[in-house]
Amino acid sequence: MTAAAQPSKQRWKRMQRGMTPWWLLSAPLVILGVLFVAPLLTLFLIGFQHNSLLQVGGWTLDNFRTIFQTQSYRHIAVTTAEIATATMLVQLAFGLPLAYVLAFKAGRWELPLILLLVLADELNPIVRIYAYRVVLGREGIINKALEAVGLVDPNHPISWLLFDNFAVVVVLSTSYITYTVIPIYASMKAIDHSLIEAATDLGAGWLRRAWKIILPLSAPGIFIAIILVYIPLYTEFATPTLVGGTGSYMLGQLNAELITETGDLGQGAALSALLLAASGVLAAVAYYLSRLNRLDT
């Protein structure tokens, strides 16, 4: 009997038996275990120990206590939340209509525009941040242009464009726009067109269609966008360092400073662990809400 004559299922099963999934997963799981799980666990482990330059070793809650009780840290946390929330809102304000245009109106421009969005994400982030300094600075292109047409006095250029919250929100919004638009676009793309047509036939205006049909049905995409964008915004440090000012000092910067400059690994680890735990909770809530919504509709 030739091999080909064997009942297929049996043979298929036999071929898979030698190659268990765990053999395939060995390398990926070892990599994740040593280089992802262990580092994140270390954050919690070291966060609960004395680990400053002054004192090393011994279990303690001091790191977390310091973080919660230091007035300036609380201030930084509030600033971070403000900037992250403002950025998320700006992105939704532009991202929702943009996703709508891509999904329903763009026609043959749809794919080229998505390509451009992907491209925007693949350009080097530090280069992108630097490019905005050239545009927004006191000596930047916007000020020069306004001086040229006489709207701005060359001796008093507009200074709030750069090294302030404005620049941080602008640059962060552009950094994450791909991750805001694409999930929303994907879920809008999945909306059954007949629903929209039916609503139009029944006399619903565009606002009503957007509010009653498109927005609720694209909610899963919106929640994914929020998970992908809102959480990382709390950990940003390159952008506020390079285009922010003293008033836009964020938690990510504090974290970096504790590790690389102050050398207080205990507090740095504790802060990272807190951010990690908070983002886990936020992700779980967003996931739960998006599931809930899908069941409703």
Next chain:
Amino acid sequence: MPARVRLQRMLPSIASVALVAFVMLVLFGPIVLLAVLSFDKATIIALDWQGFTTQWYREMWANTNLRAAVLNSVVVAAIVTVISMVAGTMAAFAITRFRFHGRAAVAGLVGAPLVVPWLMIGVGAAIFFFHYNVPGLFPLSLHSVTAVQVACTFPLVTAVVAARLARFEGVQEEAAIDLGASRLQVLRHIILPQLTPALGAAAIFAFSWSFNNFEIDFFVGGYDQTFPVWVYSELRRAPNLPIINASSTLISFVQVLMVVVAWRLLRGHDDEDGSSVVDALP
């Protein structure tokens, strides 16, 4: 048709075009501006063109720190890409082609580095290597950067390849086996041809992610500088503007080419609606 009504009908499309144009201007205007300025003789930002020059590109080439940083980034990205392709594809096969206990948990774990911000992974890894004095990874160097970047990057490969694998489920493989193909023949003649475009695109995205990964480079690189870290530290010190313009322009140009190639690969053998591209997005 009265002009007013015609205008009212056209208003939505005018608004759409304006929105798209504005977003694209904000996204790419500054980069295009950098490219233009990199050929300008002026050393400060100015509206009036001081004359064409390639001086900054020559100075860029002469800057040994910059050259070393770019070389570091390229070597790290190349190694990260190779390891990520192997590990990522293995994980993608396990997750899409087998049903086993703990599959959902494994898929979640592999996906986690795509969601956990790189800052925490970088800080965690730096502390982990330092605290336990992990041999080979501490003192921090390009070795540690490469290692941690693999963990951050291979899940991206898994996502891209798994999306592709899920599109042709096991039917063709079973058919080939029914017709007497060996396991190697199935891999060679059924799986690889269908997977090659996705693998190519995944490799390009992996390289790009590694090259751009500032957070990991910054926290885990020790005294070794990569390109993003070089730009960052230059900007914090005396801003060496023209040379940063030139190097940024060159790097961005290469990245544009890479994304276009990846895009063609993902679309090449594919349906016209491009949904596979959206599936495969990071």
